[in-house]
Amino acid sequence: MKHIRNFSIIAHIDHGKSTLADRMIQLCNQVSVREFKDQMLDNMDIERERGITIKSQTICLPYTAKDGKTYELNLVDTPGHVDFSYEVSRALSSCEGALLLVDAAQGVQAQTLANLYLAMENNLEIIPVINKIDLQSAEPEKVAEQIEDDLGLDRDHIQLCSAKTGKGVDDILEAIVKFLPPPKGDPVSELQALIFDAHYDAFRGTIISCRLINGTIKAGEMIKFMSNNATYKVEEVGLFRGVSKEPQKQLSAGQIGYILAGIKTISDTRPGDTITHKDRPCAQALAGFKMVQQVVFSSIYPISTDDYENLATAIEKLQLNDAALTYQKDSSVALGFGFRCGFLGLLHLEVVQERLEREFDISLILTVPSVKYNFYLNDDSMVEVDNPAHFPDPSKVSRVEEPYIKATILMPERYMGVVMALCMERRGDNTHYHYPMPGRIELTCELPLAEVIYDFYDKLKSATQGYGSFDYSLYDYRKSDLVKLDILVNGELVDALSQLVHRVNSRARGLHACEQLQREIPRQMFKIAIQAAIGGSIVARTTISALRKDVIAKCYGGDISRKRKLLEKQKAGKKRMKTVGNVEIPQKAFLAVLKSEQ
Amino acid sequence: MSSLYIHIPFCLSKCPYCSFVSYPGMDKLHQRYVAALLLEAQWLHQNASVSPLSTLFLGGGTPTIFSGRELAQLVSCCQELFAFSDQAEISIEANPKTINPEKLSLLRHSGINRLSIGVQSFNDKELQLLGRPHSAEDAAEAVQLARAAGFDNISLDLMYGLPGQDHYSWQQTLEQAISIAPDHLSLYELTVEQGTPYHLQRNQGLLDLPDEENMVIMDQLTATLCRQAGLAQYEISNYARPGYECRHNINYWQNGPYLALGAGAVGCVDGRRRQKTCDPRHYCEQIESGQSVVQEEECLERTASFRETVVMGLRMTCGVSKIQLQQRYEMDLDDYYGDTLIHLVNQGLVEITASHLRLTARGRSFANQVMAELV
Numbered sequence: 001m002k003h004i005r006n007f008s009i010i011a012h013i014d015h016g017k018s019t020l021a022d023r024m025i026q027l028c029n030q031v032s033v034r035e036f037k038d039q040m041l042d043n044m045d046i047e048r049e050r051g052i053t054i055k056s057q058t059i060c061l062p063y064t065a066k067d068g069k070t071y072e073l074n075l076v077d078t079p080g081h082v083d084f085s086y087e088v089s090r091a092l093s094s095c096e097g098a099l100l101l102v103d104a105a106q107g108v109q110a111q112t113l114a115n116l117y118l119a120m121e122n123n124l125e126i127i128p129v130i131n132k133i134d135l136q137s138a139e140p141e142k143v144a145e146q147i148e149d150d151l152g153l154d155r156d157h158i159q160l161c162s163a164k165t166g167k168g169v170d171d172i173l174e175a176i177v178k179f180l181p182p183p184k185g186d187p188v189s190e191l192q193a194l195i196f197d198a199h200y201d202a203f204r205g206t207i208i209s210c211r212l213i214n215g216t217i218k219a220g221e222m223i224k225f226m227s228n229n230a231t232y233k234v235e236e237v238g239l240f241r242g243v244s245k246e247p248q249k250q251l252s253a254g255q256i257g258y259i260l261a262g263i264k265t266i267s268d269t270r271p272g273d274t275i276t277h278k279d280r281p282c283a284q285a286l287a288g289f290k291m292v293q294q295v296v297f298s299s300i301y302p303i304s305t306d307d308y309e310n311l312a313t314a315i316e317k318l319q320l321n322d323a324a325l326t327y328q329k330d331s332s333v334a335l336g337f338g339f340r341c342g343f344l345g346l347l348h349l350e351v352v353q354e355r356l357e358r359e360f361d362i363s364l365i366l367t368v369p370s371v372k373y374n375f376y377l378n379d380d381s382m383v384e385v386d387n388p389a390h391f392p393d394p395s396k397v398s399r400v401e402e403p404y405i406k407a408t409i410l411m412p413e414r415y416m417g418v419v420m421a422l423c424m425e426r427r428g429d430n431t432h433y434h435y436p437m438p439g440r441i442e443l444t445c446e447l448p449l450a451e452v453i454y455d456f457y458d459k460l461k462s463a464t465q466g467y468g469s470f471d472y473s474l475y476d477y478r479k480s481d482l483v484k485l486d487i488l489v490n491g492e493l494v495d496a497l498s499q500l501v502h503r504v505n506s507r508a509r510g511l512h513a514c515e516q517l518q519r520e521i522p523r524q525m526f527k528i529a530i531q532a533a534i535g536g537s538i539v540a541r542t543t544i545s546a547l548r549k550d551v552i553a554k555c556y557g558g559d560i561s562r563k564r565k566l567l568e569k570q571k572a573g574k575k576r577m578k579t580v581g582n583v584e585i586p587q588k589a590f591l592a593v594l595k596s597e598q
Numbered sequence: 599m600s601s602l603y604i605h606i607p608f609c610l611s612k613c614p615y616c617s618f619v620s621y622p623g624m625d626k627l628h629q630r631y632v633a634a635l636l637l638e639a640q641w642l643h644q645n646a647s648v649s650p651l652s653t654l655f656l657g658g659g660t661p662t663i664f665s666g667r668e669l670a671q672l673v674s675c676c677q678e679l680f681a682f683s684d685q686a687e688i689s690i691e692a693n694p695k696t697i698n699p700e701k702l703s704l705l706r707h708s709g710i711n712r713l714s715i716g717v718q719s720f721n722d723k724e725l726q727l728l729g730r731p732h733s734a735e736d737a738a739e740a741v742q743l744a745r746a747a748g749f750d751n752i753s754l755d756l757m758y759g760l761p762g763q764d765h766y767s768w769q770q771t772l773e774q775a776i777s778i779a780p781d782h783l784s785l786y787e788l789t790v791e792q793g794t795p796y797h798l799q800r801n802q803g804l805l806d807l808p809d810e811e812n813m814v815i816m817d818q819l820t821a822t823l824c825r826q827a828g829l830a831q832y833e834i835s836n837y838a839r840p841g842y843e844c845r846h847n848i849n850y851w852q853n854g855p856y857l858a859l860g861a862g863a864v865g866c867v868d869g870r871r872r873q874k875t876c877d878p879r880h881y882c883e884q885i886e887s888g889q890s891v892v893q894e895e896e897c898l899e900r901t902a903s904f905r906e907t908v909v910m911g912l913r914m915t916c917g918v919s920k921i922q923l924q925q926r927y928e929m930d931l932d933d934y935y936g937d938t939l940i941h942l943v944n945q946g947l948v949e950i951t952a953s954h955l956r957l958t959a960r961g962r963s964f965a966n967q968v969m970a971e972l973v
Contacts, residue, residue, distance in 0.1 A: 525945075525964055525967065547810075547964070548810045548811070548814045549810065549813060549814060549817065549963040550963070550964050550965070550966040551834060551962065551963060551965040551966055552789070552834075552965065552966060553787040553788075553789050553834065553835050554786050554789060554835060555834075555850075555851075555913060556847060556850050557603055557850045557856055557858070557864050557865075557866065558605075558618075558619075558862070558863065558864040560850065560853070560864075560866075560871070560906070560910065561864075561871060561873075561896055564909065567909060567966065567969045567970050567973040568970075568973055570966060570969075570970035571970045571971070571973055573970075574970055574971070
């Protein structure tokens with residue numbers, strides 16, 4: 001155990017976490033040149049394309065230190081977005097230390113702080129690392145001061161590196177061995193293993209990533225999940241080596257590795273849960289376990305109703321690898337059968353949508369995302385509503401509450417004015433600020449979650465020219481004045497476009513939706529009226545004039561193939577449209593309603 | 599029925615709306631190109647079993663950029679190599695600026711019996727904007743000369759929906775065209791094709807095209823004036839005196855087979871559609887060294903070909919023959935399309951007669967909407 005170091009890298013998005021991981025992997029010769037690709041630990045296409053980490057990944061690096069001894073370094077790569085902060089906290093609690101990576105040009109950002117707090121809550125030893133020192137705009141001295149003065153970390157421990165060029169990375173490995181404590185734990189006591197992630201493999205079932213806190217585990221043993229008392233027989237245990245898994249005779253206290261136990265559904269494996277032996281259970285579960293909470297809800301429909309079965313299969317498969325996604329059947333008059341899904345946040349929603357479209361080749365329509373509201377009825381009962389379709393009869397409602405978050409925004413001082421204005425515009429409350437470091441403001445604000453999931457992050461980014469960063473946690477429920485905004489196309493209610501909005505914003509949202517639809521619905525052979533309504537009254541209206549002609553003038557022998565392809569393209573476009581009444585509405589019109597005004 | 603198309607990819611100048619395979623200049627290549635065409639014709643004669651040709655079409659570019667002698671040589675060479683059926687239709691496209699009495703006489707005597715004159719407009723200002731090298735007067739004179747040379751099947755090409763054009767101007771052009779009693783009219787709404795100077799100008803907002811309302815008025819004018827003149831619409835953009843419909847083009851719309859010679863030309867035989875290399879120089883080199891000039895080949899499977907035939911056939915006013923489809927593909931139109939077709943009928947866009955499926959007058963305005971359902 002003396003030769004094990006479990007650590008994680010925490011950083012603000014784009015500060016170079018994945019690149020640093022890549023360099024460490026290369027330095028420890030864990031991946032051949034042929035196998036190596038950038039962002040080694042980001043398996044999904046979306047992760048690579050967006051440069052973000054969605055799933056945790058673990059890799060075990062054998063490192064021979066300057067003292068001549070070989071250490072087992074377990075690097076746990078964590079997701080880097082506020083949507084996934086619970087996952088991050090579980091991954092962190094499997095480690096004894098963390099590298100706090102800070103961009104030498106950008107300095108400390110909101111997520112740097114948020115992640116540092118998380119790491120501190122988990123009692124991790126921190127090694128500050130200043131990355132991107134090769135940049136012209138790098139100010140390592142200034143950032144080092146921030147780290148010492150503002151974060152209160154020991155300046156002597158700061159490591160300088162350029163993950164891009166590889167400079168300084170060997171020193172970091174040495175510092176990990178030297179400064180991070182080895183894991184504690186008792187290999188002979190009862191088994192206590194922390195689940196911090198799980199992946200689904202079509203051939204082998206669920207692969208659990210776990211940290212052994214106490215005890216040992218080996219193939220053949222019966223194990224039990226403490227949150228739901230489910231029992232399984234262990235088929236294999238092992239370590240993550242490079243791109244592959246390396247089976248071991250056993251895993252023992254202090255180690256990070258994987259467990260295969262013939263688990264068919266990933267939703268049974270909950271991050272934060274404790275694994276113990278069935279016959280010799282530990283006295284109590286590890287602290288910190290929470291059921292994952294979905295905060296954003298949206299319905300997913302296939303554009304072609306024929307695709308419903310495919311969608312059902314696809315969501316089921318996707319959920320195998322994404323336990324944070326919840327779904328249940330839903331139906332819409334306009335769109336037919338689909339699924340009401342719960343997500344951790346908007347990014348999570350986008351990721352799910354992209355994966356369904358990309359990996360399963362299904363064209364989808366998503367309804368306007370909603371948060372979960374509490375409706376208190378006249379008889380004092382309470383119903384939770386996250387779907388406009390279930391909006392209760394207003395005459396029976398005594399009051400409504402909506403979820404609020406506590407947002408933490410870190411930004412250079414000069415943006416204070418615009419950001420304050422943005423928060424106020426979004427019904428922000430109880431704003432406080434302080435200067436965690438000179439020239440930078442940390443603003444805390446209580447905001448309705450519904451306002452944040454809409455477009456808050458985009459607005460914040462543009463208001464602060466990219467310098468503002470943002471983190472949030474659910475806070476409480478507060479009284480709200482909620483209305484259901486409906487959209488009618490040629491007089492027909494398109495239920496999939498209904499949304500729950502605060503009364504204050506309802507007219508503007510209605511007009512916005514009408515304008516977006518006007519822009520995105522192509523002209524058709526008749527005039528189309530688009531209306532937004534609350535209750536029975538119309539609050540906004542736009543019209544799309546009728547198409548008068550649509551014909552290819554010229555088509556001779558040499559044109560046939562090309563013109564046919566144009567028609568086929570037009571046909572494919574029609575396929576991506578949903579017919580409501582007699583109006584064809586393209587998929588992007590549904591999406592446009594979700595987008596904020598530019 | 600067999601057709602042959604010969605492409606002449608040269609022009610006096612390139613018009614800003616033109617997306618055809620045609621190049622201005624290259625004068626030095628003309629002779630060599632004619633020789634290459636003759637070589638390719640011989641190759642075709644030796645390698646393909648060609649039934650007697652019922653139509654031959656010399657298109658471009660501007661075929662009449664060549665001398666009367668060169669063109670006559672080309673036609674007579676084809677007549678020597680391939681059998682022609684009685685009453686074969688032999689057409690050539692002409693630019694008013696490239697013809698004179700002697701040339702027309704040579705062409706007529708070589709066996710060419712149909713002349714398609716690219717007039718585009720009878721308004722000099724519009725002609726100038728279109729970059730045409732001729733005037734309205736040149737065009738009118740060309741028709742007279744052609745009649746004098748013995749052409750009794752003359753077609754005029756006109757365009758409408760031009761930049762700056764209103765429906766009064768179009769009416770004048772069309773009336774003037776009708777006044778010189780053509781046997782056939784091809785009336786094209788201007789299409790701004792990708793890769794043309796017009797495309798660029800339009801994207802920059804520099805092309806003042808008539809709005810849709812005006813286009814609809816122009817369409818209505820076109821229908822009325824042609825009907826009054828005894829020119830019946832037989833295809834989306836084509837009108838003819840009875841019996842003067844272009845048989846070569848009808849073959850395209852029936853998705854029939856056709857042979858092709860020349861750079862950029864497209865032929866379709868045995869369900870294989872082949873496009874030849876577009877660069878005339880490369881074309882000559884390949885032909886001279888006995889190598890293939892095929893640049894692209896497409897072969898549709900049966901149902902895709904069926905759909906293409908339906909869509910092409912719908913361009914014609916008479917529509918597509920259900921019996922011919924049945925014979926050619928062993929597929930039944932109604933069965934194949936089912937509800938899609940019924941829906942189009944209910945929308946008043948198509949009608950099904952005992953023998954044909956065709957567009958309604960309303961359907962012709964929305965042909966793409968119909969075709970996009972059936973393609």
